[in-house]
Amino acid sequence: MADSWSSPGLDVHLDWQPSTGRGGLTTAIRAAIREGRWQAGAAVPSTRSLAHDLGIARGTVTRVYADLAAEGYLHTAQGAPTRVATAGSLPQSAPRQAPREPAPRWDLRPGRPDLTAFPRQAWLTATRRALLRTPAAAFGYESELGAPELRETLAGYLARARGVVADPDRVVVCHGYSHAVAVLSRALHGLGVGEVAFENPSLGRYRSIAAAQGPRVVGVDVDEHGLDVSALDSPAVVVTAAHQYPTGVTLAPHRRAALARSGAWVLEDDYDGEFRFDRQRVGALQALAPERVVYAGTASKTLAPALRLAWLVLPRSLVEPVRAAMADSGSRPAVPDQLALAELIDSGAYDQHIRRSRAEYRTRRARLMAALPDSVRPQGIPAGLHLLLRLPPDGPSEATALAACRRRSIGIEGLTPYWMTPDRPGGLLVGYAATPKHAFAGAIQTLIEALWEITT
Ligand SMILES: Cc1ncc(COP(=O)(O)O)c(C=O)c1O
Structure with missing residues (x-):
């Protein structure tokens, strides 16, 4: 068996109990290969480093590797690192990694x-400018509700571009809209909201996220005027008012008014409100009832989903419950990205990018x-x-x-x-x-x- 000295120091995880000895270690590595955690063709840790990490004799690892090479799970060659066998030569009993669906043409x-239109240069410039002028304190743990610079910028932007009633104190920056749904559902559930209505049809992903935080999830039908508000019987509802997802209809004015008067907590998911092509965009529903409607926006359509940047504008009474839910979730977007977005908006480059994309x-x-x-x-x-x-x-x-x-x-x-x-x-x-x-x-x-x- 060739020594695997030339692939030292790889950090690996194995489900192995020392009491199971050499046989147990062989089984654990076999399982890691079968499940694809040790990938086909990849170099494995050197016998020296694995023995050191596991606190066992190097000779034990050498024998285990030899056994697995004999079974066809590992491939050894003189003077080269030991590797997991390639996918085509793994033993039949080892399920191959599920073939990836080829990306559609x-x-x-x-x-x-369009991800190829991501404004890389403008983002670089914004990041550079923001990093150069941001005080060190911004990189600490403090900004639980989001970087103050971005909250202030978003309040101005949303009032200007979407007619949202916003001030920085009620803006919260979340780790994507999914995170926003989770923290709001948790906060509302904590306030005694036992049921949240979603539009039928709507994205199941967000319904599951809400349900995982405690409330029951029910559906309310959508017709050509949007959500059937007269059928709403829940204390909270999620609505894509400007452009229903997925049917593409818009919530009719009489229904917007009825929803704003309904007294329910409303989460207005304004996921693509920047893109209206026929006429002036309809302003946010939130402006009709800012103490009942939570406005949600995201950079996933205007810039890119991978940024994981979204925001909520909250009724005042929900700021503290949502702050607590944010803290519990342990998640928030990276501050440098928040600062870059603030700079991008302040510089006018964000509006410019949106205008280009809209056209x-x-x-x-x-x-x-x-x-x-x-x-x-x-x-x-x-x-x-x-x-x-x-x-x-x-x-x-x-x-x-x-x-x-x-x-x-x-x-x-x-x-x-x-x-x-x-x-x-x-x-x-x-x-x-x-x-x-x-x-x-x-x-x-x-x-x-x-x-x-x-x-x-
Ligand atoms: C209806 C709807 N809302 C919101 C979002 C944004 O989600 P996220 O910010 O988690 O990417 C999407 C993105 O797919 C969406 O389709």
């Missing part, structure tokens, strides 16, 4: 911005609409990053449509998983923002081919 998944997405949506066959009906207002296509009632099913797309390597979603109740109409959710600009024409052409195939 044409990315029409909804809810994603681009408006054009893409218009091109998609113009290309669609008559038999599929697009639903929703001209806004956001996606479109819902209703399929003809007597035509192909959603599953048939998805299969036709999959055959052409189109990444796209169906409507069905968003329903909270069975036997609801299907549809296709087409995201026109995700694909890089140069691939957009090809993506749309391929989608149209798939739609023609199933509808003619």
